[in-house]
Amino acid sequence: MKRDFLYLDISGKIAGLIRKGTLQPGDKLPSVRMLCQEYGIGMNTAKRVFLELEAQSLIVSKPQSGYFVNQLPYQRLQLPEVSKPSAGTHNKEPEGLIQKVFSTMGRNDLTLLSMGVPSSELLPLARLNKEIVQATRNLRSAGTAYEPFQGNENLRRMIAARSHHWGGQLTADDLVTTAGGMNALSFCMMALSQPGDTIAMESPCYPGSLQLARSLGLKVLELPTHPVTGVEIEALKKVIHKIDLCLLVPNFNTPLGSCMPTENKKAIVKLLAKHNIPLIEDDIYGDLYFEGQRPPCCKTFDTTGNVLWCSAVSKTLAPGYRVGWVAPGKYKEEIMKLKLVHAISSTTITQEAVANFLRSGKYESHLRKLRSNLQSNCDHYTSAIADYFPEDTRVSRPQGGLALWVQFNKAVNTTELFDIAMKHKISIAPGRMFTLQHQFEHCMRISIGLYWSDEVQQQLKRLGRLVHMLS
Amino acid sequence: MKRDFLYLDISGKIAGLIRKGTLQPGDKLPSVRMLCQEYGIGMNTAKRVFLELEAQSLIVSKPQSGYFVNQLPYQRLQLPEVSKPSAGTHNKEPEGLIQKVFSTMGRNDLTLLSMGVPSSELLPLARLNKEIVQATRNLRSAGTAYEPFQGNENLRRMIAARSHHWGGQLTADDLVTTAGGMNALSFCMMALSQPGDTIAMESPCYPGSLQLARSLGLKVLELPTHPVTGVEIEALKKVIHKIDLCLLVPNFNTPLGSCMPTENKKAIVKLLAKHNIPLIEDDIYGDLYFEGQRPPCCKTFDTTGNVLWCSAVSKTLAPGYRVGWVAPGKYKEEIMKLKLVHAISSTTITQEAVANFLRSGKYESHLRKLRSNLQSNCDHYTSAIADYFPEDTRVSRPQGGLALWVQFNKAVNTTELFDIAMKHKISIAPGRMFTLQHQFEHCMRISIGLYWSDEVQQQLKRLGRLVHMLS
Numbered sequence: 017m018k019r020d021f022l023y024l025d026i027s028g029k030i031a032g033l034i035r036k037g038t039l040q041p042g043d044k045l046p047s048v049r050m051l052c053q054e055y056g057i058g059m060n061t062a063k064r065v066f067l068e069l070e071a072q073s074l075i076v077s078k079p080q081s082g083y084f085v086n087q088l089p090y091q092r093l094q095l096p097e098v099s100k101p102s103a104g105t106h107n108k109e110p111e112g113l114i115q116k117v118f119s120t121m122g123r124n125d126l127t128l129l130s131m132g133v134p135s136s137e138l139l140p141l142a143r144l145n146k147e148i149v150q151a152t153r154n155l156r157s158a159g160t161a162y163e164p165f166q167g168n169e170n171l172r173r174m175i176a177a178r179s180h181h182w183g184g185q186l187t188a189d190d191l192v193t194t195a196g197g198m199n200a201l202s203f204c205m206m207a208l209s210q211p212g213d214t215i216a217m218e219s220p221c222y223p224g225s226l227q228l229a230r231s232l233g234l235k236v237l238e239l240p241t242h243p244v245t246g247v248e249i250e251a252l253k254k255v256i257h258k259i260d261l262c263l264l265v266p267n268f269n270t271p272l273g274s275c276m277p278t279e280n281k282k283a284i285v286k287l288l289a290k291h292n293i294p295l296i297e298d299d300i301y302g303d304l305y306f307e308g309q310r311p312p313c314c315k316t317f318d319t320t321g322n323v324l325w326c327s328a329v330s331k332t333l334a335p336g337y338r339v340g341w342v343a344p345g346k347y348k349e350e351i352m353k354l355k356l357v358h359a360i361s362s363t364t365i366t367q368e369a370v371a372n373f374l375r376s377g378k379y380e381s382h383l384r385k386l387r388s389n390l391q392s393n394c395d396h397y398t399s400a401i402a403d404y405f406p407e408d409t410r411v412s413r414p415q416g417g418l419a420l421w422v423q424f425n426k427a428v429n430t431t432e433l434f435d436i437a438m439k440h441k442i443s444i445a446p447g448r449m450f451t452l453q454h455q456f457e458h459c460m461r462i463s464i465g466l467y468w469s470d471e472v473q474q475q476l477k478r479l480g481r482l483v484h485m486l487s
Numbered sequence: 488m489k490r491d492f493l494y495l496d497i498s499g500k501i502a503g504l505i506r507k508g509t510l511q512p513g514d515k516l517p518s519v520r521m522l523c524q525e526y527g528i529g530m531n532t533a534k535r536v537f538l539e540l541e542a543q544s545l546i547v548s549k550p551q552s553g554y555f556v557n558q559l560p561y562q563r564l565q566l567p568e569v570s571k572p573s574a575g576t577h578n579k580e581p582e583g584l585i586q587k588v589f590s591t592m593g594r595n596d597l598t599l600l601s602m603g604v605p606s607s608e609l610l611p612l613a614r615l616n617k618e619i620v621q622a623t624r625n626l627r628s629a630g631t632a633y634e635p636f637q638g639n640e641n642l643r644r645m646i647a648a649r650s651h652h653w654g655g656q657l658t659a660d661d662l663v664t665t666a667g668g669m670n671a672l673s674f675c676m677m678a679l680s681q682p683g684d685t686i687a688m689e690s691p692c693y694p695g696s697l698q699l700a701r702s703l704g705l706k707v708l709e710l711p712t713h714p715v716t717g718v719e720i721e722a723l724k725k726v727i728h729k730i731d732l733c734l735l736v737p738n739f740n741t742p743l744g745s746c747m748p749t750e751n752k753k754a755i756v757k758l759l760a761k762h763n764i765p766l767i768e769d770d771i772y773g774d775l776y777f778e779g780q781r782p783p784c785c786k787t788f789d790t791t792g793n794v795l796w797c798s799a800v801s802k803t804l805a806p807g808y809r810v811g812w813v814a815p816g817k818y819k820e821e822i823m824k825l826k827l828v829h830a831i832s833s834t835t836i837t838q839e840a841v842a843n844f845l846r847s848g849k850y851e852s853h854l855r856k857l858r859s860n861l862q863s864n865c866d867h868y869t870s871a872i873a874d875y876f877p878e879d880t881r882v883s884r885p886q887g888g889l890a891l892w893v894q895f896n897k898a899v900n901t902t903e904l905f906d907i908a909m910k911h912k913i914s915i916a917p918g919r920m921f922t923l924q925h926q927f928e929h930c931m932r933i934s935i936g937l938y939w940s941d942e943v944q945q946q947l948k949r950l951g952r953l954v955h956m957l958s
Contacts, residue, residue, distance in 0.1 A: 118827055122635045124627065136628035144631060145623045148836065152616045156595065157607035160615060160805035164593045195666050195809070195830060202829040206702075211682060227828045231677075334631035336835030338666070356589055357698045358673040359666060363834040364807030365619065 023064040026055055027072075028388060030065070031395075034074050034085055035307070041091070045075060045083040072392055073399035089398035094410045096272075096423040096459070098242045101219040103255075105235035106453045113431060113449055114223050120443040127475040129462040130443035132270050132418045133335050137467035138389050140382050144334060144369065147376075151368035159365035165356050167193025167341065168364070170371035175327075175341055178374070182302065183316040184325075186343050192351050195362045196338040197300045197328030198224055201263070203358075204296045204324045204342060207350040209234055213260040218247050220421070220450030220459070222270050225263055225298070234261075236452050243412045243421065246276035249283055256291055267311050268301035271421040271450055271461035273414025275311055285317045292322070294347065299327045300340075303383055305416040306391040321346030329370055331418060332386060333379075337366035390418065393464040400473055404480025406487050418465045423447075423458065428486045430460040436482055442475050494535040497526055498543075499859060501536070502866075505545050505556055506778070512562070516546060516554040543863055544870035560869035565881045567743075567894040567930070569713045572690040574726075576706035577924040584902060584920055585694050591914040598946040600933040601914035603741050603889045604806050608938035609860055611853050615805060615844065622839035630836035636827050638664025638812065639835070641842035646798075646812055649845070653773060654787040655796075657814050663822050666833045667809040668771045668799030669695055672734070674829075675767045675795045675813060678821040680705055684731040689718050691892070691921030691930070693741050696734055696769070705732075707923050714883045714892065717747035720754055727762055738782050739772035742892040742921055742932035744885020746782055756788045763793075765818065770798045771811075774854055776887040777862040792817030800841055802889060803857060804850075808837035861889065864935040871944055875951025877958050889936045894918075894929065899957045901931040907953055913946050 211233030447459030682704030918930030
């Protein structure tokens, strides 16, 4: 660890004590001098520790008294309610809304709270550039040639090797690469469904998956979902005879950020295998846990090959590289055929660059830094919402991932809010995008992937004022 | 033009006179000394001119008499017959054959006559590498970010600008980029069809398109196709009321290499517009003409927006970059939506690199060189077939593109030939791949994209021996 970041190391430790409740709101922190002695650091470093914790709203300074533990941002706000989508399948697409929101993609003039990706300040750009150059040097024909159509072998080997983090036992041959995560989901859904089939998903759910299902002529059954523990298993059991296919994002899904407890994962894998219903598992956020260990996947408990585990580097390294993959279990042949038919192969150079980056070992240290930044962002954003938004605002408490789900009182229509906020150069993701029913009109998702800055804080303050005006 | 390649310039001019018939078989060529005087060149250069023409089998030397024009390779061989697929739609997929042949992709140990791509010796690798590095420098977030989902704007602008070569009037806004040419065809076919619909295509036809149609549940109607002038319009007229969609490769299609006369293109565009049947035009080989001018496209004559013009750089620059595009005419909105749903965006870096390469003006000079190489390859390969294969072998006479279509007598089963040739480290594309009916079992496609060398010649000789054994 670089000396420069010593203060971050120490502030992170103290933040951990606060988050876990070892230090409680109102507790007094040691003085600057005591901190110097305790950690063997200088005055300046000790001061930076307190400033950092204060910036995260974890502590407050009281004149002449020192620093005290603050009420945690999320303790000031209630959780969103468990979703209650109506039974049966619905088909009420939010006409034009999704394309309108997605068309903000790549715009530099906006505060992009709408896009669920980490901003470039959080990415190892210099190292990735080196890997791109190295890839053109290493590759046969400088990366202009097609690669074997199962995908870059080094990349598949490295992903397989990393699967032990979540209790996976993959080999390179179990994996097929794709042009990003969406492309992996697309192949899975195409391989496993016929028009008219019914697919079960979380509610609220990633709009891309809803659109994909609709585009393939599927009926979507939205399942009640808890903001902390994910999809409600009892609800799934009730409709198990009505569905042909299931898509879940068990770890830190967007927009809720929920993480299914291990027991729930086991139970769902067993339930679906028993009924021979394939499970597409989107694990694109799995590496972005804020505390503790990498959570297991549904795939971890898959003994029958019934789970198609999908992921990508779009949320951790480079969305623009379009590097994703799927471990399709017993459906591998169908997926390989679809890839050949619809794409032939994926981009050669970016796959090789990611493979080498993984092999270098830099990925783990990058992920550590990214997770720590996202967790601190999560506190910053939650704190700003508690400060600037109406008192009855509810906000999710994600244990990982890239998003906050914000629920207002029913008076606030976030589709209107989108248009108004755009006039202030702020883009949000209105709740209506995340469902095919009439629900979530008073909710929104905001990304916590933007680098935290005064400007972002000011824009959140501005957004809060707009919400006040609507509510 | 570099001094080094002066001999190629002169041999190219003489080759042109021979190909156009200005010089006829048996005509005597000027002596080395006369050539020196005529072009103001040295003895060594003049000798290299003759050696080059001799290597292309365009001339023969007779002892003590000098050089004489040879019979052109294709004059020694008949054209393949016009295809006569049976009427109605068929569904006899060549089980496993296509995957078997495609799995040779990227193998270094084979003489890859099976793959329809130019070999890397024919590509501007050093310059492309520079463009990749430059792209990581120019792009916001070093190319790790998503780009606007219609695709790289510079790239779309350059493709639009180049459309005047074939009489197109495109603007950047008319184009949507895709992850390669196959991906463009995939979006078009998905956007325009429902399972059970019928699509008309050339016969023989690119296997990827047949597989794509089958994968989407379409019925394929294969049309009689002339090896020189392409699809037979009268045949299309007869079935016009039975089809919902049409996919054609009017310029130098694979495997035949035919090029539809301009009048036929006009007639087909009119016919399909009248019946409101969309035309997907795959123009991926359009820039690879051997003589004269860039041929027009069907899109050139499209006044109603009914033609979806697809292309890519996979046959001219870099298949592994996965850079393609479509000008979808009046179907743009559907295509944009499908791209968003199935892919979100294409790879950022490779699109920017191609855009800058096009902008640099280097593309035109690269294409000139590539076309000249492919034309000379075409002569080399045709000549080797005339020399080494049975006398009753027929071979196509492409006016551009990357392939030769070879027809043997009925005794030769090319699916068997594939397996036998693989034992000799040669891969071919058996004719059965190019149809969903029982036809073309005695045909094969070979790529002329491999760099011509003694080794390739020896392998063709070996392949000829194997065919002799089977026939």
